Each structure stands twice: as structure tokens, then as C-alpha cells.
Amino acid sequence: MSNTVYGIDLGTTYSAIARINEQEMAEVIKNFEGQDTTPSALFFESEDNVVIGAEAKRGALADPDNSCLLIKREMGTDYAVQYQGKDYTPESLSALILRAMVDAANEATGEDVDQVVITVPAYFGTQEREATRQAGQIAQLNVVGIVTEPVAAALSIGIRSEGAQTIMVYDLGGGTFDTTVMKVDSGKVEVVGIDGSRTLGGADWDEAMVQLLLERFKAEAGANAEGCEADDEFLLDLQLKAEETKKSLTRKHDVKVSLRWESAKVSLTITRADFEAATAHLVNQTLEIAERTVKNAQQKEPGLTIDRVLLVGGSSRMPMISEALRNTLNWEPENTDFDLAVAKGAAIYGQAHIEEILSSDGEELPETTGNESKFFLGGARSLSVKNVLARGLGVQFVREASGDPYVHFFAHANGTIPCEPAPIDAQTVADQQTHVELSLYEQAGDQESENVTDNRELKSVDLPFAKPMPKESPVRILITITTEGLVRLKAEDPESGNSVELEATVSQLDEQQVQEAASQVSSLSLRS
Structure with missing residues (x-):
């Protein structure tokens, strides 16, 4: 396996790609036009040719019907669009951007690398994260990790040994907004709380x-x-x-x-x-989210205070942002690389992964791991990342008295991941029941709600019983949530041993659709 991995900031409006160079420094690789960032824009010249980047963005003027902008906002949804007579999903369109970024980077470096780490907003839920992973698979890339943008940004500033700090990352990108509170130390990142909006940027x-x-x-x-x-x-x-x-x-x-x-x-x-x-209302929305993030973090860790506030994302450059944080919240924000910090941090995360000096599940690495200090880790020998869940997760049940459906949450927003919540012991609701429908839901609003309509259904499957079961027969549900926020559910019929699983493919596309999309993308000629 190659010892090189690219970190890709797959942005709503602009994307960037980075690697760890021979000097063990994170560097952004310039595109064909000599720019550090590439517009996340597509222009379909014909059914066989797609232009990616600045020219595609300019092409939107002449032919908007064959141009695609802001596709990241549709990740994890059933959105579909047609260009030049062919249907495309958000995953396949994002795959074209990823493929173009990697092709340009390989040409610039003279390498042939297909290993990537792709970043996602911290507030992306289960379905959006899986859709991002599938976009990489459709692009025929080896996705070795999915990392949140604020964690990547924190890595890019250097997790050194000056002592433990609590930082707030204020990340205003082109299409999404996130705030993240995390504790950092030499080679360690522990996320305490996150909040944000996928439709604010x-x-x-x-x-x-x-x-x-x-x-x-x-x-x-x-x-x-x-x-x-x-x-x-x-x-x-x-x-x-x-x-x-x-x-x-x-x-x-x-x-x-x-x-x-x-x-x-x-x-x-x-x-x-x-x-x-004209934009004061938008700034105020970000301040409300930032304050809420800190309050939620303080509920988990009473007495927590913010030592540093880092500005990430190109839109954080606007003077109104730092002024609002300073004047309203009494924070003194620090500038970062803005557009480039996330890609650099993704490269750092990826390099630690392939050198096997990364712990992303909170477990301590063996003492023999990372015997040499790593410059790209700020002198640390290894990297440990603990994350939290973006949104609450639950399954649908029916109230015995009324028969009304409701969502029972087994995991909550800002809960530490990975985790294995306690098994849920349920039961059938009718005599001669031949199957049970298992529906997984994700919190859609700012607060958890048992109302089914206040949540987003991620997946629904039937668990068939070996024979008709009497009312109140037991059904056990086992849950695993990975460090990247992906969910695996397994429901068991204890009597027959029959079971059904919802694996990490909690997404809009199934395996066959991913393969078909990969074939479609590989048949297109890309130009950037």
C-alpha cells in the first residue's frame, strides 16, 4: 500500500486537496490553474464530457441548465437531476468533483494515489456521512476515513505540547455552518460538543x-x-x-x-x-448556534471555559464575523488558513491513519506505537481523536395504550462515539404477528422529539419471524455506532434466533446503485 494519502475538503462552493510532503508538512496541492482551491462546480458540455472548477462556474452563465452548483447541500437526500439526458445523484456529482481533484493532484505530484480522507461538516448526520463515503467509492477512491471539518481544522493549527486547551472552532463555509467545542493536547483531540446548520453558509x-x-x-x-x-x-x-x-x-x-x-x-x-x-440576521443565527454549543458542552463538563476561538471557512474572513464574536460574545477570534485549514488537517488525519498511529475510538494505542515524534503532528508520536454524535438516533415504537407511533431515542446528540448503546428489549403488539418493521430515525430539529414527523427516517426493514408469534413476544435490538457516526442495527427474535441487520449503508443508494454510478462516472471525460 502506498504511504501517501490525500486529504480532501469537499466544500459546498470550493474544494481543496492536500498531502503530507517530504518535509512532513501539510501542503495544499494547486490545481491546473495554479489555484489552491477549486470551485465545486460542474458543467456538462455533452453527455460524455464534464468540466469541473472555475471554467464550469463561468459556464453557468451561458448554459445554467447544464450546470451544477451547491450540490453538497443535497448530500444524503433523494435529490436527482438530469444533465444531457442522463440522471445524476448528489453522490455521483460529488464523485466527479472528487475524481477531478485527485486526478489533478496526481498530475501535479507525479504520483498515482487513490487513498483519501474526505471531510464533512460536524453537523452532517448519518445519511450525509455515508453519502460522502459512497461518493468516494463511486469515484473509485479508497476512502480510508471520514473526518469532521472542525477536527481537521484543529489538526491543521498543530496539536502540540504547550498544554491542554479548550477551543471553539467557528466554521462558516460556503454552504454549511458548524461550531465545535473540543479539548486538545499534544496529539489528542476530544470533541465535547457540536452544533450547526447544513443550510446556512x-x-x-x-x-x-x-x-x-x-x-x-x-x-x-x-x-x-x-x-x-x-x-x-x-x-x-x-x-x-x-x-x-x-x-x-x-x-x-x-x-x-x-x-x-x-x-x-x-x-x-x-x-x-x-x-x-442586510446580513445581520444571518450573523445572529451563527451567534445563537455558537452560544448553544458552549452551553451544551458545559452541561457535559461543568465549569468548561473557552481558551481559543478559531475562524475556519472562507466566509469567516468577513470582518462582520470577528466583530460580532468580539462585541457580542466577548471572544477574541483567531484567523487560520480559512479555505485551506480543513484540507491540511484531513491530510494529517489520513497520514496518521496509514502510518497506524491513529486512535479514533478513544482507546489507548500500544506503547510500541509511534516511537518517533512526527513533525506533522506537532512533535507528538501518535494521534488520538474522540468524536461525538451529531444528532440523536432512535427507532419507532407503538404505544400500547393508544397504538400511536413514537420515536424512542437510544443515542443522543453530543454523545461520545463510538459506542454500543444498551440493547432495546421490545415486543410484538398483535397475535399471530409474522414480522416486525424496524425503522431507524434521526433527530431532524434542534431538540429531540418523540413525534415521528419531527424526525427523519433513515432506513426501514422487515424482521420476519420463523412462525406467527403471539402478542408480547420478545424482540431484542442491538446497536453499534462507529467513530464516524455510522449506525449498525441488529434485531433478534430470541425464540427462533432469526435476525436482520441494518449495516452502515444507511443511505439513499444501495450497493448496486453505487456500482452503477461508478460505471457512469468512469465513462465520462473530465476536464478542469
Whole structure:
């Protein structure tokens, strides 16, 4: 097996890839255009050719119907879309981005590496994480690990021996937002609490800028702007200029923007104050999540205090973010590599994995492990990572008195993983019952709720009995949750010994669909 592994930050708007170089340092590998990051954009030129990256993003202007942006927001869902007459899932579209990233990295380094660690937002649930792993499999990559973005970011700043610290990672990416509280020490990371939103990110700030520009344009152009909102080309141009303006306002206090539609041509001046006023509600959402994360962590560990606050994700560059954290929460945030920290940390995690000096289950490694200090681990000899569950997990039961369904939670958000919850002893509800339906659910809201409609069904299977069973016959449910937050369920009929398992493939795609998607992806010509 090759001793090289790539760490891939598979982002909503931009992606990056890194490795540990010969100097034992995490380095980002530049793409074909010499850039550290690649837009997570796809443009289908034909049924056989796909463009990935900056050119694909530009191609969205000319042909939006054959362009794909923000696909990460659909991971783990049944979303499907058609390009050039072919159907694609979020997993297969993400696989194309992953394949293009690895191909470019191999060409840049002269290597032939297929081992990868892929990052996910901390708030990604079971289905999204499994979908990410399957995207790697569809890309015909050897996914040696899935690591959360905040843990990767913490690794990238260096887990050295200056002493134990408690850090908060504030990660505002292009399409998702996470906050994570973790305790770090030399070669050790222990996640205490996480929270976030899979539908809040820099793209929402972009949309706010789009609306700001559109309102100003319509006000200036008057009747000449009537109908502009129905013009896809105008709107796509507006979206690109909105992103450019947002980025410019991180360095400037005002930016001039020229917009044209048919006979209307308007030059606008957008100030940083304008933008901050238009997005104050988004900033406040992140502050509420950050405060909630700390409170939840303090419930687990009373007296816990935050020593450092790290800003991660390209959108954290916006001055309004550090100002809000400073003025509202009295935190003094520290800048990181922003766009690059997560990919670097994934490479560190991956290298520790393939050198067999990684413990990701909280168990102590043998004393013989990691006899030499590792520069990429900040001088530590090995790496230990303890994680927590993103969302509560439960199974559906029926109340005996009313017959109403409800969700019984066997694992809770921010519970330490891996774990094996206590077996659940259930029973049949009717005479002559021939099977029992076993349905696995994941918490959908901020709080656990027994209401079935407040949760997301991950998987449902039937456990057949060897013979019709009388009412109140016992059924035992055994559960295992891996360190990556993936679930295995096994239900047993103690009388017959019959059992059914829900393995880690708690996803939208089954094994055959993954193979079919891999064949589809491998048949396409990629260009970036």
C-alpha cells in the first residue's frame, strides 16, 4: 500500500486537496490553474464530457441548465437531476468533483494515489456521512476515513505540547455552518460538543448581496428594469458579481458595481455597512448556534471555559464575523488558513491513519506505537481523536395504550462515539404477528422529539419471524455506532434466533446503485 494519502475538503462552493510532503508538512496541492482551491462546480458540455472548477462556474452563465452548483447541500437526500439526458445523484456529482481533484493532484505530484480522507461538516448526520463515503467509492477512491471539518481544522493549527486547551472552532463555509467545542493536547483531540446548520453558509450571504444589488438596480433603473428578474443570464451575472462584491468588502469599505440589462445600465456603490445591515440576521443565527454549543458542552463538563476561538471557512474572513464574536460574545477570534485549514488537517488525519498511529475510538494505542515524534503532528508520536454524535438516533415504537407511533431515542446528540448503546428489549403488539418493521430515525430539529414527523427516517426493514408469534413476544435490538457516526442495527427474535441487520449503508443508494454510478462516472471525460 502506498504511504501517501490525500486529504480532501469537499466544500459546498470550493474544494481543496492536500498531502503530507517530504518535509512532513501539510501542503495544499494547486490545481491546473495554479489555484489552491477549486470551485465545486460542474458543467456538462455533452453527455460524455464534464468540466469541473472555475471554467464550469463561468459556464453557468451561458448554459445554467447544464450546470451544477451547491450540490453538497443535497448530500444524503433523494435529490436527482438530469444533465444531457442522463440522471445524476448528489453522490455521483460529488464523485466527479472528487475524481477531478485527485486526478489533478496526481498530475501535479507525479504520483498515482487513490487513498483519501474526505471531510464533512460536524453537523452532517448519518445519511450525509455515508453519502460522502459512497461518493468516494463511486469515484473509485479508497476512502480510508471520514473526518469532521472542525477536527481537521484543529489538526491543521498543530496539536502540540504547550498544554491542554479548550477551543471553539467557528466554521462558516460556503454552504454549511458548524461550531465545535473540543479539548486538545499534544496529539489528542476530544470533541465535547457540536452544533450547526447544513443550510446556512456563505451562499446565503451571496444571496443577500444579490437581493441588495437587485433592489438598488431596480430602484435606479425604474421602468427599464421591469422583467429583469425573469432573465436567467442577468440573474447568473448578478450572482457572480454578488460573490465578487462580498469578497471585495472584506478588504474595502465600499465597492462600485456595474449592472446592465437590455437598455438599463446602472453603476452602484455598495458599502460594507450596507452589506452588514442586510446580513445581520444571518450573523445572529451563527451567534445563537455558537452560544448553544458552549452551553451544551458545559452541561457535559461543568465549569468548561473557552481558551481559543478559531475562524475556519472562507466566509469567516468577513470582518462582520470577528466583530460580532468580539462585541457580542466577548471572544477574541483567531484567523487560520480559512479555505485551506480543513484540507491540511484531513491530510494529517489520513497520514496518521496509514502510518497506524491513529486512535479514533478513544482507546489507548500500544506503547510500541509511534516511537518517533512526527513533525506533522506537532512533535507528538501518535494521534488520538474522540468524536461525538451529531444528532440523536432512535427507532419507532407503538404505544400500547393508544397504538400511536413514537420515536424512542437510544443515542443522543453530543454523545461520545463510538459506542454500543444498551440493547432495546421490545415486543410484538398483535397475535399471530409474522414480522416486525424496524425503522431507524434521526433527530431532524434542534431538540429531540418523540413525534415521528419531527424526525427523519433513515432506513426501514422487515424482521420476519420463523412462525406467527403471539402478542408480547420478545424482540431484542442491538446497536453499534462507529467513530464516524455510522449506525449498525441488529434485531433478534430470541425464540427462533432469526435476525436482520441494518449495516452502515444507511443511505439513499444501495450497493448496486453505487456500482452503477461508478460505471457512469468512469465513462465520462473530465476536464478542469
